[in-house]
Amino acid sequence: MMSPKGNVMRLKVLMLMAVALLGGVALAGPAAAQIEVDINAGAVKPLPIAVPAFSGSGRGAEIAQVITGNLERSGLFQPLNVSSVSDKLPDVNVQPRFPDWQATGAQALINGQVTVGPDGGLRVDFRLWDVFSQQQLLGLQFSSTPDNWRRVAHKISDAVYERLTGEKGYFDTRVAFVAESGPKLARIKRLAIMDQDGANPQFLTDGSYIVMTPRFSATSQELTYMALRPTGSSIYLLNLETSRQETVGRFPGMVFAPRFSPDGSKVAFSVEKGGNSDIYVLDLRSRQSTRITTDPSIDTSPSFSPDGSKIVFNSDRGGQAQLYVMNADGSGVRRISYGGGRYTTPVWSPRGDFIAFTKQTGGQFHIGVMRTDGSDERLLTTSYLDEGPTWAPNGRVLMYFREGSGGTPRLWTVDITGRILRPAAYQGAASDPAWSPLLD
Amino acid sequence: MNFDTQRAARLALIGLAAASLAACASRPKPEPVAPQQPAPVAQPAEPAKPYTPPPAPAQPIGPIPGSAQDFVVNIGERIYFDTDEYVVRADAQPLLAGQAQWLNRYPSVKVRIEGNADERGTREYNLALGARRANAVRDFLVAQGVAAARIETLSYGKERPIDAGTTEEAWAKNRNARTALTDGAR
Numbered sequence: 001m002m003s004p005k006g007n008v009m010r011l012k013v014l015m016l017m018a019v020a021l022l023g024g025v026a027l028a029g030p031a032a033a034q035i036e037v038d039i040n041a042g043a044v045k046p047l048p049i050a051v052p053a054f055s056g057s058g059r060g061a062e063i064a065q066v067i068t069g070n071l072e073r074s075g076l077f078q079p080l081n082v083s084s085v086s087d088k089l090p091d092v093n094v095q096p097r098f099p100d101w102q103a104t105g106a107q108a109l110i111n112g113q114v115t116v117g118p119d120g121g122l123r124v125d126f127r128l129w130d131v132f133s134q135q136q137l138l139g140l141q142f143s144s145t146p147d148n149w150r151r152v153a154h155k156i157s158d159a160v161y162e163r164l165t166g167e168k169g170y171f172d173t174r175v176a177f178v179a180e181s182g183p184k185l186a187r188i189k190r191l192a193i194m195d196q197d198g199a200n201p202q203f204l205t206d207g208s209y210i211v212m213t214p215r216f217s218a219t220s221q222e223l224t225y226m227a228l229r230p231t232g233s234s235i236y237l238l239n240l241e242t243s244r245q246e247t248v249g250r251f252p253g254m255v256f257a258p259r260f261s262p263d264g265s266k267v268a269f270s271v272e273k274g275g276n277s278d279i280y281v282l283d284l285r286s287r288q289s290t291r292i293t294t295d296p297s298i299d300t301s302p303s304f305s306p307d308g309s310k311i312v313f314n315s316d317r318g319g320q321a322q323l324y325v326m327n328a329d330g331s332g333v334r335r336i337s338y339g340g341g342r343y344t345t346p347v348w349s350p351r352g353d354f355i356a357f358t359k360q361t362g363g364q365f366h367i368g369v370m371r372t373d374g375s376d377e378r379l380l381t382t383s384y385l386d387e388g389p390t391w392a393p394n395g396r397v398l399m400y401f402r403e404g405s406g407g408t409p410r411l412w413t414v415d416i417t418g419r420i421l422r423p424a425a426y427q428g429a430a431s432d433p434a435w436s437p438l439l440d
Numbered sequence: 441m442n443f444d445t446q447r448a449a450r451l452a453l454i455g456l457a458a459a460s461l462a463a464c465a466s467r468p469k470p471e472p473v474a475p476q477q478p479a480p481v482a483q484p485a486e487p488a489k490p491y492t493p494p495p496a497p498a499q500p501i502g503p504i505p506g507s508a509q510d511f512v513v514n515i516g517e518r519i520y521f522d523t524d525e526y527v528v529r530a531d532a533q534p535l536l537a538g539q540a541q542w543l544n545r546y547p548s549v550k551v552r553i554e555g556n557a558d559e560r561g562t563r564e565y566n567l568a569l570g571a572r573r574a575n576a577v578r579d580f581l582v583a584q585g586v587a588a589a590r591i592e593t594l595s596y597g598k599e600r601p602i603d604a605g606t607t608e609e610a611w612a613k614n615r616n617a618r619t620a621l622t623d624g625a626r
Contacts, residue, residue: 184604210599212563230552232594233567254571254595257564270568272595275526275575277568298568314565320524321565344562358562384606387562403559405606432563 035107035130035137037076037165044419046078047164048105050131054112054124055090059149063124066153067110067160069197070171073413074161074397075420080106092125101131108137110160122146126156128163138163150199151439158438170392171196174436175399176214176223177411179203180429184407189431191225193240196435198425204238213257213388213432217264220436224248224258224267235269237284248282249289261304261328262350268302268311279313281328292330303347303355304328305372312336312346312355312372323357325372336374345388348372350437351395354416358387358400367400369416380418385409390435399424401431491515491541506546506626511619515542518602519577521615524561526572528580536577539619540584547590548624553577555595556602556618558611563597570595570617577617592622 037047051068054060071077087100092113101109112126121143128138140159142152151172158169179192179201191211194201205211205227214225223238235248235258248258254272261268267282271291279293279302293299297317304311312325323337323346337343341361348355354369359379365386370377385403392398396416403409409431411424424433503510511517516539519532528536543549555570555577574593582588603610 185601187599189599210596212599228596228599230594253593254567256567270564272568272571275572275593277571298565298572300568301562301564316524342561344565360560385559407604407606 035132035164046076047107048080049077049108049110050080050082050085050101050104050106051110052082052085052089054114054126055088055092056114057116058114059122059146060112060114063112063114063149063153063156064110066150066197066199067157069425070154070157071160073197073422073425075415075422076161076165080104082106092127096129098129098131098134101129106131108160108164110156112156116146120146122149122152124149124152124156128160150195154195154197167396168394168438170394170397170435170438172439173393174216174220174439175390175411175424175426176216176225176434176436177426177430178211178214178432180409180431181207191223191238192430193223194426196425198427201426201428213434215259215434216436217260218262218437219264220439222260222264223434224260226256226258235267237267249280257300257302259303261308262306263308266304266308268304270300270302279311279330290329292326292328293333301345305348306350306352310348312348314344314346314357323355323370323374336372337370337377338374339377347389347391349391349395350393353395356389356391356398358389367398367414369398378416378418380414380416381412381421386412388432390433392435393437399433399435401433403431491538491545504626506549508621508625511539511542511621511625515539517620518616518618520612521573521617523558523611523615524569526555526569526576528576533580536580537584540581540586543581543586543590544584546624546626547587549621550590550623551581551592552620552622553581553591553593554600554618554620555593556600556614556616557598558614559598559601559606560611561598563599567595567597570597573615573617577619581619 051064053064068079072079082104085100087097089096089111092111109129109131110126112124115123123143125141127136130137142155144152154172157171161169173196174193175196176193179190180187182188188207189210190207191204191214192201210228212226214223221241225236227234233254233256235255236245238245248267251271256270258267258269265284269280270277271280276296277298277300278291279299280289280291282289295317297315299313299315302311302313309328310325311328314321315324321342321344322335323343324333324335326333341359343357343359345358346355355372356369359366359368364382366379367381367386367389368379383402384405386400389398389400397413399411399413401409402412408429411426411430411433413424414421503513516535519535553574555574557566557569574595578591578593601614603613
């Protein structure tokens with residue numbers, strides 16, 4: 001195990017509503033309808049937004065760049081190049097010269113200011129403006145240590161996203177994944193973790209054995225993943241803060257497909273015995289494992305509903321792989337997918353409204369979503385190999401991996417409308433992404 | 441991406457050896473099978489021919505009887521499966537019967553059956569599918585008299601392809617179970 005040291009220290013980001021200084025700023029003007037972005041329409045036209053470098057001491061340009069990258073990749077915003085705008089916004093408490101910004105075509109403006117206090121602490125103030133109604137939409141202040149400037153930028157991105165879309169953001173998050181290297185016939189797979197925007201990638205294993213399917217706990221402080229060696233397979237629980245790792249149970253056959261329950265108290269996974277794979281649930285407090293499926297078919301890829309009461313999984317008990325939902329104790333199994341093709345890797349949305357899955361049909365792979373009763377199935381992607389969706393914490397964006405016939409897997413994202421499909425920020429060879437919940 | 445040609449060439453040789461041996465046996469069509477029974481033990485299509493150790497080598501160097509090379513070259517270590525299936529095909533049974541005879545002749549040898557799947561499935565599903573294939577081979581060998589205690593099974597899912605291609609021909613090679621000698625070979 002290599003240490004993920006320094007990597008997951010708890011952040012002390014204080015978020016304060018900045019109110020007093022801005023009381024009278026909003027201009028008395030016509031109460032113009034405020035800008036808003038309808039995320040569920042898939043943003044046919046992204047919102048033009050200006051994010052000039054923050055003023056003040058240090059990191060102001062980098063913070064603006066991180067925010068710009070986040071908003072651009074969401075597909076909902078079109079950040080503009082505003083380097084030529086004469087309004088330099090020296091003080092965040094001074095109202096912008098709106099005509100300058102209106103001329104850029106921007107509908108929204110983010111300006112901010114970075115100060116470093118006498119104690120070395122970082123303070124970032126920012127404002128979100130509606131350029132045409134000339135109203136302030138948001139004003140917040142974040143305090144942290146200077147080395148946390150990226151996380152401050154992500155928190156600002158989340159606040160802006162939420163203010164303009166009405167949905168929670170997903171930028172102050174991390175992604176665990178499998179970093180791949182080497183030729184297809186001798187591929188090296190290492191457990192890795194990074195910020196959602198691809199920054200700070202770190203390897204957690206050395207590649208001497210195969211790793212697969214990392215998944216976060218609800219607190220983002222733990223991963224569960226599968227390791228595969230010639231001597232057998234293991235499921236591990238890895239604490240990212242302490243680097244402490246433990247093995248989940250001992251079974252004579254293969255163990256695989258682990259996933260935490262939403263409250264973090266259980267792990268569901270598959271155990272193979274004599275060629276038959278069934279789903280087990282391990283209670284992490286009592287350390288008792290319970291077998292919850294008994295069908296002589298492949299039962300795997302369990303994923304809990306957000307309230308923990310149900311599990312969706314895939315099984316070939318009907319002849320080929322389809323999706324089934326059961327109660328968390330294994331009772332009440334019912335099939336929910338009925339389309340042609342093979343359905344695998346179901347993942348329940350953290351919002352509870354959709355189940356994402358991998359589907360094979362017509363020689364192609366797809367990432368799709370359906371309602372939790374199997375209705376409203378929609379395929380969002382198509383390629384030679386698309387696999388393994390993971391939900392952003394807002395339940396509106398998915399990350400998955402795509403492998404072309406060249407054999408190099410990459411991470412991609414798609415929104416639930418299917419209209420915003422693009423490579424993830426991380427450009428290395430990677431698979432099996434797992435999106436963390438929002439960090440504290 | 442670099443292509444490991446040396447490894448590929450070696451694997452191709454092994455594949456050739458296995459294929460030529462299989463070609464010696466009659467190749468009846470695969471029989472339809474009930475897919476929902478766990479790891480069924482198929483009966484050999486014909487009585488296995490008795491294993492005879494390799495004759496005195498015509499060339500200066502040949503596999504030592506009882507060695508891993510003997511097993512790989514003269515018996516064959518891999519059998520192949522149909523898409524999403526795990527029943528031992530009739531055309532694979534002579535090779536497995538040969539494995540069983542070889543193992544019965546060298547009782548100190550231990551093996552690990554490694555089940556593999558093509559890339560036309562998800563990782564998790566293919567781990568389960570590979571385990572089914574490994575167990576199907578295990579059950580076959582046990583039915584042929586190989587002690588169960590000498591056999592362990594493992595699934596690599598789709599993680600250990602032997603052909604990097606993206607055609608049906610490549611996938612067919614990657615749907616296999618390999619009998620790896622882990623101990624006791626000369």
